[in-house]
Amino acid sequence: xxxxxxxxxxxxxxxxxxxxxxxxxxxxxxxxxxxxxxxxxxxxxxxxxxxxxxxxxxxxxxxxxxxxxxxxxxxxxxxxxxxxxxxxxxxxxxxxxxxxxxxxxxxxxxxxxxxxxxxxxxxxxxxxxxxxxxxxxxxxxxxxxxxxxxxxxxxxxxxxxxxxxxxxxxxxxxxxxxxxxxxxxxxxxxxxxxxxxxxxxxxxxxxxxxxxxxxxxxxxxxxxxxxxxxxxxxxxxxxxxxxxxxxxxxxxxxxxxxxxxxxxxxxxxxxxxxxx
Amino acid sequence: xxxxxxxxxxxxxxxxxxxxxxxxxxxxxxxxxxxxxxxxxxxxxxxxxxxxxxxxxxxxxxxxxxxxxxxxxxxxxxxxxxxxxxxxxxxxxxxxxxxxxxxxxxxxxxxxxxxxxxxxxxxxxxxxxxxxxxxxxxxxxxxxxxxxxxxxxxxxxxxxxxxxxxxxxxxxxxxxxxxxxxxxxxxxxxxxxxxxxxxxxxxxxxxxx
Numbered sequence: 001x002x003x004x005x006x007x008x009x010x011x012x013x014x015x016x017x018x019x020x021x022x023x024x025x026x027x028x029x030x031x032x033x034x035x036x037x038x039x040x041x042x043x044x045x046x047x048x049x050x051x052x053x054x055x056x057x058x059x060x061x062x063x064x065x066x067x068x069x070x071x072x073x074x075x076x077x078x079x080x081x082x083x084x085x086x087x088x089x090x091x092x093x094x095x096x097x098x099x100x101x102x103x104x105x106x107x108x109x110x111x112x113x114x115x116x117x118x119x120x121x122x123x124x125x126x127x128x129x130x131x132x133x134x135x136x137x138x139x140x141x142x143x144x145x146x147x148x149x150x151x152x153x154x155x156x157x158x159x160x161x162x163x164x165x166x167x168x169x170x171x172x173x174x175x176x177x178x179x180x181x182x183x184x185x186x187x188x189x190x191x192x193x194x195x196x197x198x199x200x201x202x203x204x205x206x207x208x209x210x211x212x213x214x215x216x217x218x219x220x221x222x223x224x225x226x227x228x229x230x231x232x233x234x235x236x237x238x239x240x241x242x243x244x245x246x247x248x249x250x251x252x253x254x255x256x257x258x259x260x261x262x263x264x265x266x267x268x269x270x271x272x273x274x275x276x
Numbered sequence: 277x278x279x280x281x282x283x284x285x286x287x288x289x290x291x292x293x294x295x296x297x298x299x300x301x302x303x304x305x306x307x308x309x310x311x312x313x314x315x316x317x318x319x320x321x322x323x324x325x326x327x328x329x330x331x332x333x334x335x336x337x338x339x340x341x342x343x344x345x346x347x348x349x350x351x352x353x354x355x356x357x358x359x360x361x362x363x364x365x366x367x368x369x370x371x372x373x374x375x376x377x378x379x380x381x382x383x384x385x386x387x388x389x390x391x392x393x394x395x396x397x398x399x400x401x402x403x404x405x406x407x408x409x410x411x412x413x414x415x416x417x418x419x420x421x422x423x424x425x426x427x428x429x430x431x432x433x434x435x436x437x438x439x440x441x442x443x444x445x446x447x448x449x450x451x452x453x454x455x456x457x458x459x460x461x462x463x464x465x466x467x468x469x470x471x472x473x474x475x476x477x478x479x480x481x482x483x484x485x
Binding site for chain 1: 314315316317331334335339342343345346349350352353373377381383384385386387388389390391392393394395398411412415419422426443444445446447450451
């Protein structure tokens with residue numbers, strides 16, 4: 001009897017320890033390369049020289065997810081993140097407008113043909129494609145042994161969550177198919193949860209991870225924009241800058257006014273000369 | 277032998293000369309022009325001086341030539357005739373033209389050119405000329421008709437009457453504002469003069485002949 005009890009304790013301990021070592025992971029991503037170059041056989045297009053017509057009309061959109069069934073960001077979340085990023089573009093004088101493109105307008109593996117459609121629909125020149133990669137790990141800690149008491153599963157936060165997020169912004173000139181610049185943003189969030197509120201906590205971490213990564217992305221984006229401006233100035237052979245009508249205004253008179261002024265001045269001189 | 281009578285050369289148009297000189301310096305030195313130009317973003321960051329200095333910036337030799345000749349002739353006659361308040365006129369025109377562009381042309385990021393001030397100065401000159409004796413008065417009456425008609429045609433066509441290829445969009449609105457400021461200043465000045473209340477210090481801004 002004593003032996004049986006000892007065996008039972010050992011069994012429980014072993015089960016508990018193995019339970020502690022249990023690890024679950026989930027991976028969500030959207031891939032800009034898969035979206036733009038879906039067929040591997042398709043030859044990679046040679047980008048032309050981009051002609052940037054200032055001020056630019058910019059579009060911003062999330063690249064469709066790799067698998068449509070597993071989505072981690074809702075449309076509302078995406079719109080919020082895009083709004084946040086777009087405010088930083090608006091402050092630049094070379095950006096005329098920024099359009100937030102909803103996800104349904106981007107088709108899976110849509111490639112540049114899809115971007116051309118969006119360009120026509122929204123009247124944009126440059127597209128900011130946001131892609132992401134998020135991996136969530138859930139491990140059970142030593143405290144998970146208390147789940148055996150049932151009450152522990154409600155009260156003890158024995159689940160350890162680890163959420164790694166990367167958001168990447170790639171800026172493309174649609175017409176020339178040329179990537180102008182890119183900027184990443186990453187975040188790492190750790191949290192604990194009880195088995196009962198695990199899914200809720202994971203969802204919170206996921207969204208928080210995106211928010212933090214987006215904040216870093218915006219900082220990097222500003223830096224990349226600054227570098228890009230310098231690059232355009234330093235390498236005019238790589239980028240052609242043209243100004244849309246009205247970007248630069250001039251107060252200018254024409255030849256008719258000049259002739260009129262010369263006649264006026266001449267006449268005044270003649271009168272003055274006569275008086276003298 | 278002097279081409280001009282001595283009396284014409286004795287009174288040097290200081291302010292006109294200064295504005296023309298600054299325009300030439302700004303054109304010759306790109307660093308100076310970039311610090312003076314109307315830059316919408318910079319203005320919103322607090323670089324208020326650009327409201328006044330943007331008019332000294334020119335983009336091409338032809339742009340500079342047309343504007344400087346027109347402003348030079350108008351300014352010279354105004355200063356020689358001693359029509360008052362030429363400097364406040366220039367400052368007010370510069371300020372109101374820039375502010376109007378900020379409000380009415382939000383898509384315009386850069387602006388430069390003396391034409392708004394030149395148009396206003398010509399109008400101011402013509403208004404004062406109404407008090408002169410003929411035939412100068414007749415010429416001024418014709419000027420008062422010619423300038424608004426030209427500006428209205430420019431507005432209608434959205435370009436100069438004799439358009440020439442320039443890397444910027446011509447803003448006739450600056451000519452209108454320049455003329456309006458000149459008209460208002462002239463009317464205010466005339467009203468005060470009629471009332472016999474002269475607040476301005478004679479001899480400081482210019483002398484009435």
